[in-house]
Amino acid sequence: MDPVIQKITTNLWFDMNAEEAVDFYTSVFNNSKIGRVTYYSGVGNESHRLNAGKVMTIEFQIEGQGFLALNGSPAFPYTEAISFIINCESQEEVDHYWDKLTQGSDKRTQMCGWLTDRFGITWQVVPIELNNMLIDGEAKKVERLTNALMKMKKLDLKELLRAYEEE
Numbered sequence: 001m002d003p004v005i006q007k008i009t010t011n012l013w014f015d016m017n018a019e020e021a022v023d024f025y026t027s028v029f030n031n032s033k034i035g036r037v038t039y040y041s042g043v044g045n046e047s048h049r050l051n052a053g054k055v056m057t058i059e060f061q062i063e064g065q066g067f068l069a070l071n072g073s074p075a076f077p078y079t080e081a082i083s084f085i086i087n088c089e090s091q092e093e094v095d096h097y098w099d100k101l102t103q104g105s106d107k108r109t110q111m112c113g114w115l116t117d118r119f120g121i122t123w124q125v126v127p128i129e130l131n132n133m134l135i136d137g138e139a140k141k142v143e144r145l146t147n148a149l150m151k152m153k154k155l156d157l158k159e160l161l162r163a164y165e166e167e
Contacts, residue, residue, distance in 0.1 A: 011068045013076050014119065018069035021119045022058045025067075028100040035059035040071075083114065083122035090127070091157045097125045098154045110153040127157045133164050141165075 014021050026032040036059045042052040050056075050071070058069045088094045101117045102110065109116035113130075116122045133145055141164050148163035149155070 006066050009066045009068055011070060012121065013070050013072045015074045016071050017119065018058055018071040019055055021121075022060050022069050024117075024119070025062060026060060028097065029062045031064070032062045033060065035061065078116075078120040078122065080109075080114070080116065080122045083124050085124040085126055087131075088125060088127050094125055094127055094155055094157065097123070101125070107153075112149055112152060113155040115153075125155065127155060127160070129157060130155065130160060133160070137164065 012018075012021070022034060026034055037055055038057045040050045040052055040054045040056045055071050057071075060067050060069065086097050088097065098115065101123055102115055104118035105116060109122075113126050114122060114124050130145075130149075134142060137145065144166055145160060145164045148160055152159070
């Protein structure tokens with residue numbers, strides 16, 4: 001894989017499980033690949049306490065978006081304030097990503113199409129049609145849609161459409 005050359009690259013700090021995380025994410029997304037890997041040297045060992053030869057970073061791509069996974073420590077946990085949105089073309093696509101990303105995750109983090117995966121990364125698995133309805137809809141339709149959405153964990157496009165169109 002060519003080096004990831006983009007203006008802004010998302011750096012994901014993992015608690016010494018970057019390899020496992022990258023393998024997982026590249027298995028979930030069909031259009032993905034793993035790139036260059038760097039390793040810790042003996043330099044800075046007194047600070048980071050990581051042995052020479054341990055994987056430091058892994059470049060990878062998902063759907064053309066470059067990421068850098070870093071093996072760090074538990075010093076910097078993730079928060080739901082930042083999430084990745086997966087725009088899905090169909091319910092089948094919603095089901096695929098939801099089912100894969102929720103494997104081993106805390107079910108209590110699942111609401112309104114949001115989930116936090118087993119590595120602590122937060123995702124929004126959203127049918128594209130939802131955004132179209134929210135943007136183009138009349139106030140009453142959007143209210144019904146939002147009421148239905150708020151009761152869901154994984155989004156159900158058929159149910160969302162029913163709520164939106166209901167009179």
